[in-house]
Amino acid sequence: MVQLRETQREGRTSEKKREILEAASRVFRRQGLHATGMRDIAAELDMAVGNLYYYFRDKEDLLAFIQQTTLSGLRRLAARIEGLDLPADARLWLLLAGHVALLNEETPGSLGHLEVEALGEERRGPIQEGRDAYERTFRRLIDEGVAAGVLQAPDPKVAALALLGAANWSVKWFRPDGGKSAREIGRDLADLLVRGLLAPRRAGNGFASPSLDLLTALLEPSIHPGEEP
């Protein structure tokens, strides 16, 4: 019985944290990360600021939570995609399109994902490790595609970082009311970027993107607020 109450309380806390994440995201998008204080986020939630401090010690604590949540979602997605029985170019496409979809659609606080420098050193360490591990998935898929002769990348490291940059930057310009869904934007971005990596013998024939339905199946459910990266 005590056990049950404990679990219920954790469930409520987790749900509340997700609500806070969504409110913070709206405020960050509106006025930027720098200019946003805990007071603004509390106001967005119609919550006393003291109450907000019950869930997050300070803005950095909230930012760390945002980063952790986003990163664990990305890593779960990457693990699913790496294990698929598909050519490396198709898996790279899914990872890229999924990255854009997840940052802009499923993780409301993803603007914080761009700002790992905003965390203090203590918190930055484990998150940076998680990011590095995630980024290595891009490298592995590119290397695999090159080895299989379907991709070309004179500098796979630069290629991986170019892909990640284009995908991350979408957070700065994607608008939920912009006419295209985050998955469609992900598809457009991934089409362009994977085409840029195709080996010459493949490039002339073009690249047949995997379906958005497959992407959708891979994406859900991928966000669990507060999970370790």
Next chain:
Amino acid sequence: MVQLRETQREGRTSEKKREILEAASRVFRRQGLHATGMRDIAAELDMAVGNLYYYFRDKEDLLAFIQQTTLSGLRRLAARIEGLDLPADARLWLLLAGHVALLNEETPGSLGHLEVEALGEERRGPIQEGRDAYERTFRRLIDEGVAAGVLQAPDPKVAALALLGAANWSVKWFRPDGGKSAREIGRDLADLLVRGLLAPRRAGNGFASPSLDLLTALLEPSIHPGEEP
């Protein structure tokens, strides 16, 4: 005579501001934009913090100066490149490679370029207009390439933003001691991204990049600290 002294003073101020820009850039790279105060920048320069305030009213003032300087360099470069008698794909390549080179090599404070949200509304307006005008150059070159049949872009707006994102993100990972120059990184990025946009009939034959010498000629001298964007 008074006129001459005035000019000399302005010259000294401008040089000092450039020094401050470089010092701020080093501190931003080391500890992030958020965690850096005017005090840290003054310490990096071995300067009294009161003296630093003579040149910049506050951190936002410094950040606005960084953004202005970077943006005016980018816009000058874009104007030069747009006027060249070269196919649209080659001009797009030069703009991309030049963007990466300029952000990472010629403009020391370019980390600030990513952070337009960090400026207050009053300062953000004119800089945002300048950024929009610059970004339209990408759109125009892509549209021109599509019209000429050398490029394909189902959604030219997404394509332009993908290119800009990949190029901007280089500021987060480029290291001057990383083995490749900023121009070489720019070339690698532009190769990948322009290849991704080639029309099918061109894609099989690949894309012959313009030379880095041409890029170098276009880049210099392109930075004038404090110039209006």
